[in-house]
Amino acid sequence: MKVMIIGSGIAGLSAAIALRKAGIQVVLFERAAQLTEVGAGISLWSNALRALDKIGAGAAIRNRIEPVSKSEFRSNNGFLIAASFPASKLEATLGHRPVIGMIHRAELVETLAGCLPNDAARYGHEALSVRETGKQVEVEFTNGHREVSDLVIGADGIHSKIRSLLLDPKPPRYSGYTCFRGITKSPSSIEPGYLGEWWGRGCRVGITTLRNHRVYWWATVNTPQNFRIDDKRSWLCDHFRRWAEPLPELLSSTPDDAFYQNDIIDRLPNKNWYRGRCLLIGDAAHPTTPNLGQGGCLAIEDAACLYHLFSNSSTLDEILPAFVKLRFSRTAVINRDSYRLGSTGQWSGKVACWIRDAIIKPAMPIIGVNEIVKHAKNVDRFLVE
Numbered sequence: 402m403k404v405m406i407i408g409s410g411i412a413g414l415s416a417a418i419a420l421r422k423a424g425i426q427v428v429l430f431e432r433a434a435q436l437t438e439v440g441a442g443i444s445l446w447s448n449a450l451r452a453l454d455k456i457g458a459g460a461a462i463r464n465r466i467e468p469v470s471k472s473e474f475r476s477n478n479g480f481l482i483a484a485s486f487p488a489s490k491l492e493a494t495l496g497h498r499p500v501i502g503m504i505h506r507a508e509l510v511e512t513l514a515g516c517l518p519n520d521a522a523r524y525g526h527e528a529l530s531v532r533e534t535g536k537q538v539e540v541e542f543t544n545g546h547r548e549v550s551d552l553v554i555g556a557d558g559i560h561s562k563i564r565s566l567l568l569d570p571k572p573p574r575y576s577g578y579t580c581f582r583g584i585t586k587s588p589s590s591i592e593p594g595y596l597g598e599w600w601g602r603g604c605r606v607g608i609t610t611l612r613n614h615r616v617y618w619w620a621t622v623n624t625p626q627n628f629r630i631d632d633k634r635s636w637l638c639d640h641f642r643r644w645a646e647p648l649p650e651l652l653s654s655t656p657d658d659a660f661y662q663n664d665i666i667d668r669l670p671n672k673n674w675y676r677g678r679c680l681l682i683g684d685a686a687h688p689t690t691p692n693l694g695q696g697g698c699l700a701i702e703d704a705a706c707l708y709h710l711f712s713n714s715s716t717l718d719e720i721l722p723a724f725v726k727l728r729f730s731r732t733a734v735i736n737r738d739s740y741r742l743g744s745t746g747q748w749s750g751k752v753a754c755w756i757r758d759a760i761i762k763p764a765m766p767i768i769g770v771n772e773i774v775k776h777a778k779n780v781d782r783f784l785v786e
């Protein structure tokens with residue numbers, strides 16, 4: 402069987418590794434001219450790390466992550482609201498380490514690509530249309546190239562072309578806030594392994610360390626969709642001027658070309674992830690807001706699930722519905738919970754935020770532990786044979 406994957410992001414690369422391990426012939430097509438992943442950091446939870454172990458990429462990625470050892474919630478003046486989970490206790494309970502690891506996105510994508518042969522991906526190929534030809538499917542690319550395979554996997558992200566050919570091409574849902582991100586050198590005040598969320602009114606900040614003495618920060622702000630400013634540093638320094646250190650120091654020390662901005666968008670769950678011989682995975686299938694740090698982790702889980710199904714079933718008529726059955730409800734719950742968490746985190750009313758922070762104090766340690774255990778155990782269905 403030959404499988405064509407469209408998109409070489411986290412989902413496409415992980416799926417290519419998984420399918421090759423299951424003995425399937427895979428061709429990967431990417432519209433970018435070369436392997437490129439900018440952006441900042443990304444959290445990989447134990448569910449994703451275990452899924453990477455399953456497809457054979459775990460050791461390579463684990464070498465490049467920074468394990469999270471301390472996590473906490475603070476208010477914008479630096480006041481500690483709650484510690485969210487005891488990392489070492491949870492590692493002992495779950496039997497795997499770490500429960501969350503942080504990595505630079507470029508390093509994640511580069512390491513995944515390194516698990517494939519050099520010629521596995523064909524760059525400069527942007528998928529344009531898909532046509533069923535009997536039991537096979539043909540993709541046409543904007544450069545005129547055509548390729549036929551037994552299955553096309555659309556791993557082409559939230560604005561997926563393949564999705565728009567299968568489902569109604571509706572625009573994603575805007576959450577009401579935008580997210581700025583950056584990476585800078587770590588100040589001495591931040592210990593390695595730190596992960597903190599700082600909640601204000603109508604804005605939140607995340608601060609965490611990466612390997613090699615770097616800090617990855619993110620900041621969400623309620624804005625109209627497509628709000629853009631040229632000088633992000635000045636705007637952010639002004640917007641967050643009353644926040645406690647280390648945020649002002651991090652914003653000042655971030656290099657000009659290391660500021661990124663994305664509007665936070667997702668889509669309501671829709672389980673029509675396949676039609677004929679086309680299947681959607683990753684953000685193309687189940688995009689979620691990043692509030693639970695799970696979008697990329699789910700894309701990696703998808704790959705481990707494909708490995709499980711292709712290793713244990715022989716026909717696509719079995720594999721495609723089984724994939725949706727194993728993956729839909731899990732991804733739909735994360736989509737809902739992540740959206741709700743983000744909306745609550747972005748509240749801006751003074752009294753509402755005061756009540757929210759008072760409730761977080763006792764609740765967050767329990768929620769933090771529950772989330773981690775839930776994610777860690779949820780992959781057992783297709784990780785444990």
Ligand SMILES: Cc1cc2nc3c(=O)[nH]c(=O)nc-3n(C[C@H](O)[C@H](O)[C@H](O)COP(=O)(O)OP(=O)(O)OC[C@H]3O[C@@H](n4cnc5c(N)ncnc54)[C@H](O)[C@@H]3O)c2cc1C
Nearest residue numbers: 408410411412432444528557558683684691694696697698
């Ligand atoms: C601010 C922010 C923070 C986040 N933080 C986290 C986190 O901490 N942890 C986590 O797990 N997730 C996080 N996520 C989510 C995560 O980034 C995504 O879920 C993940 O990148 C999805 O991977 P993907 O491969 O499905 O899609 P993408 O990363 O979008 O990759 C799609 C690929 O397809 C290519 N492509 C697109 N169209 C075509 C075409 N027509 N033909 C050929 N190629 C095409 C693109 O060039 C790209 O390479 C975050 C997201 C945001 C916005």
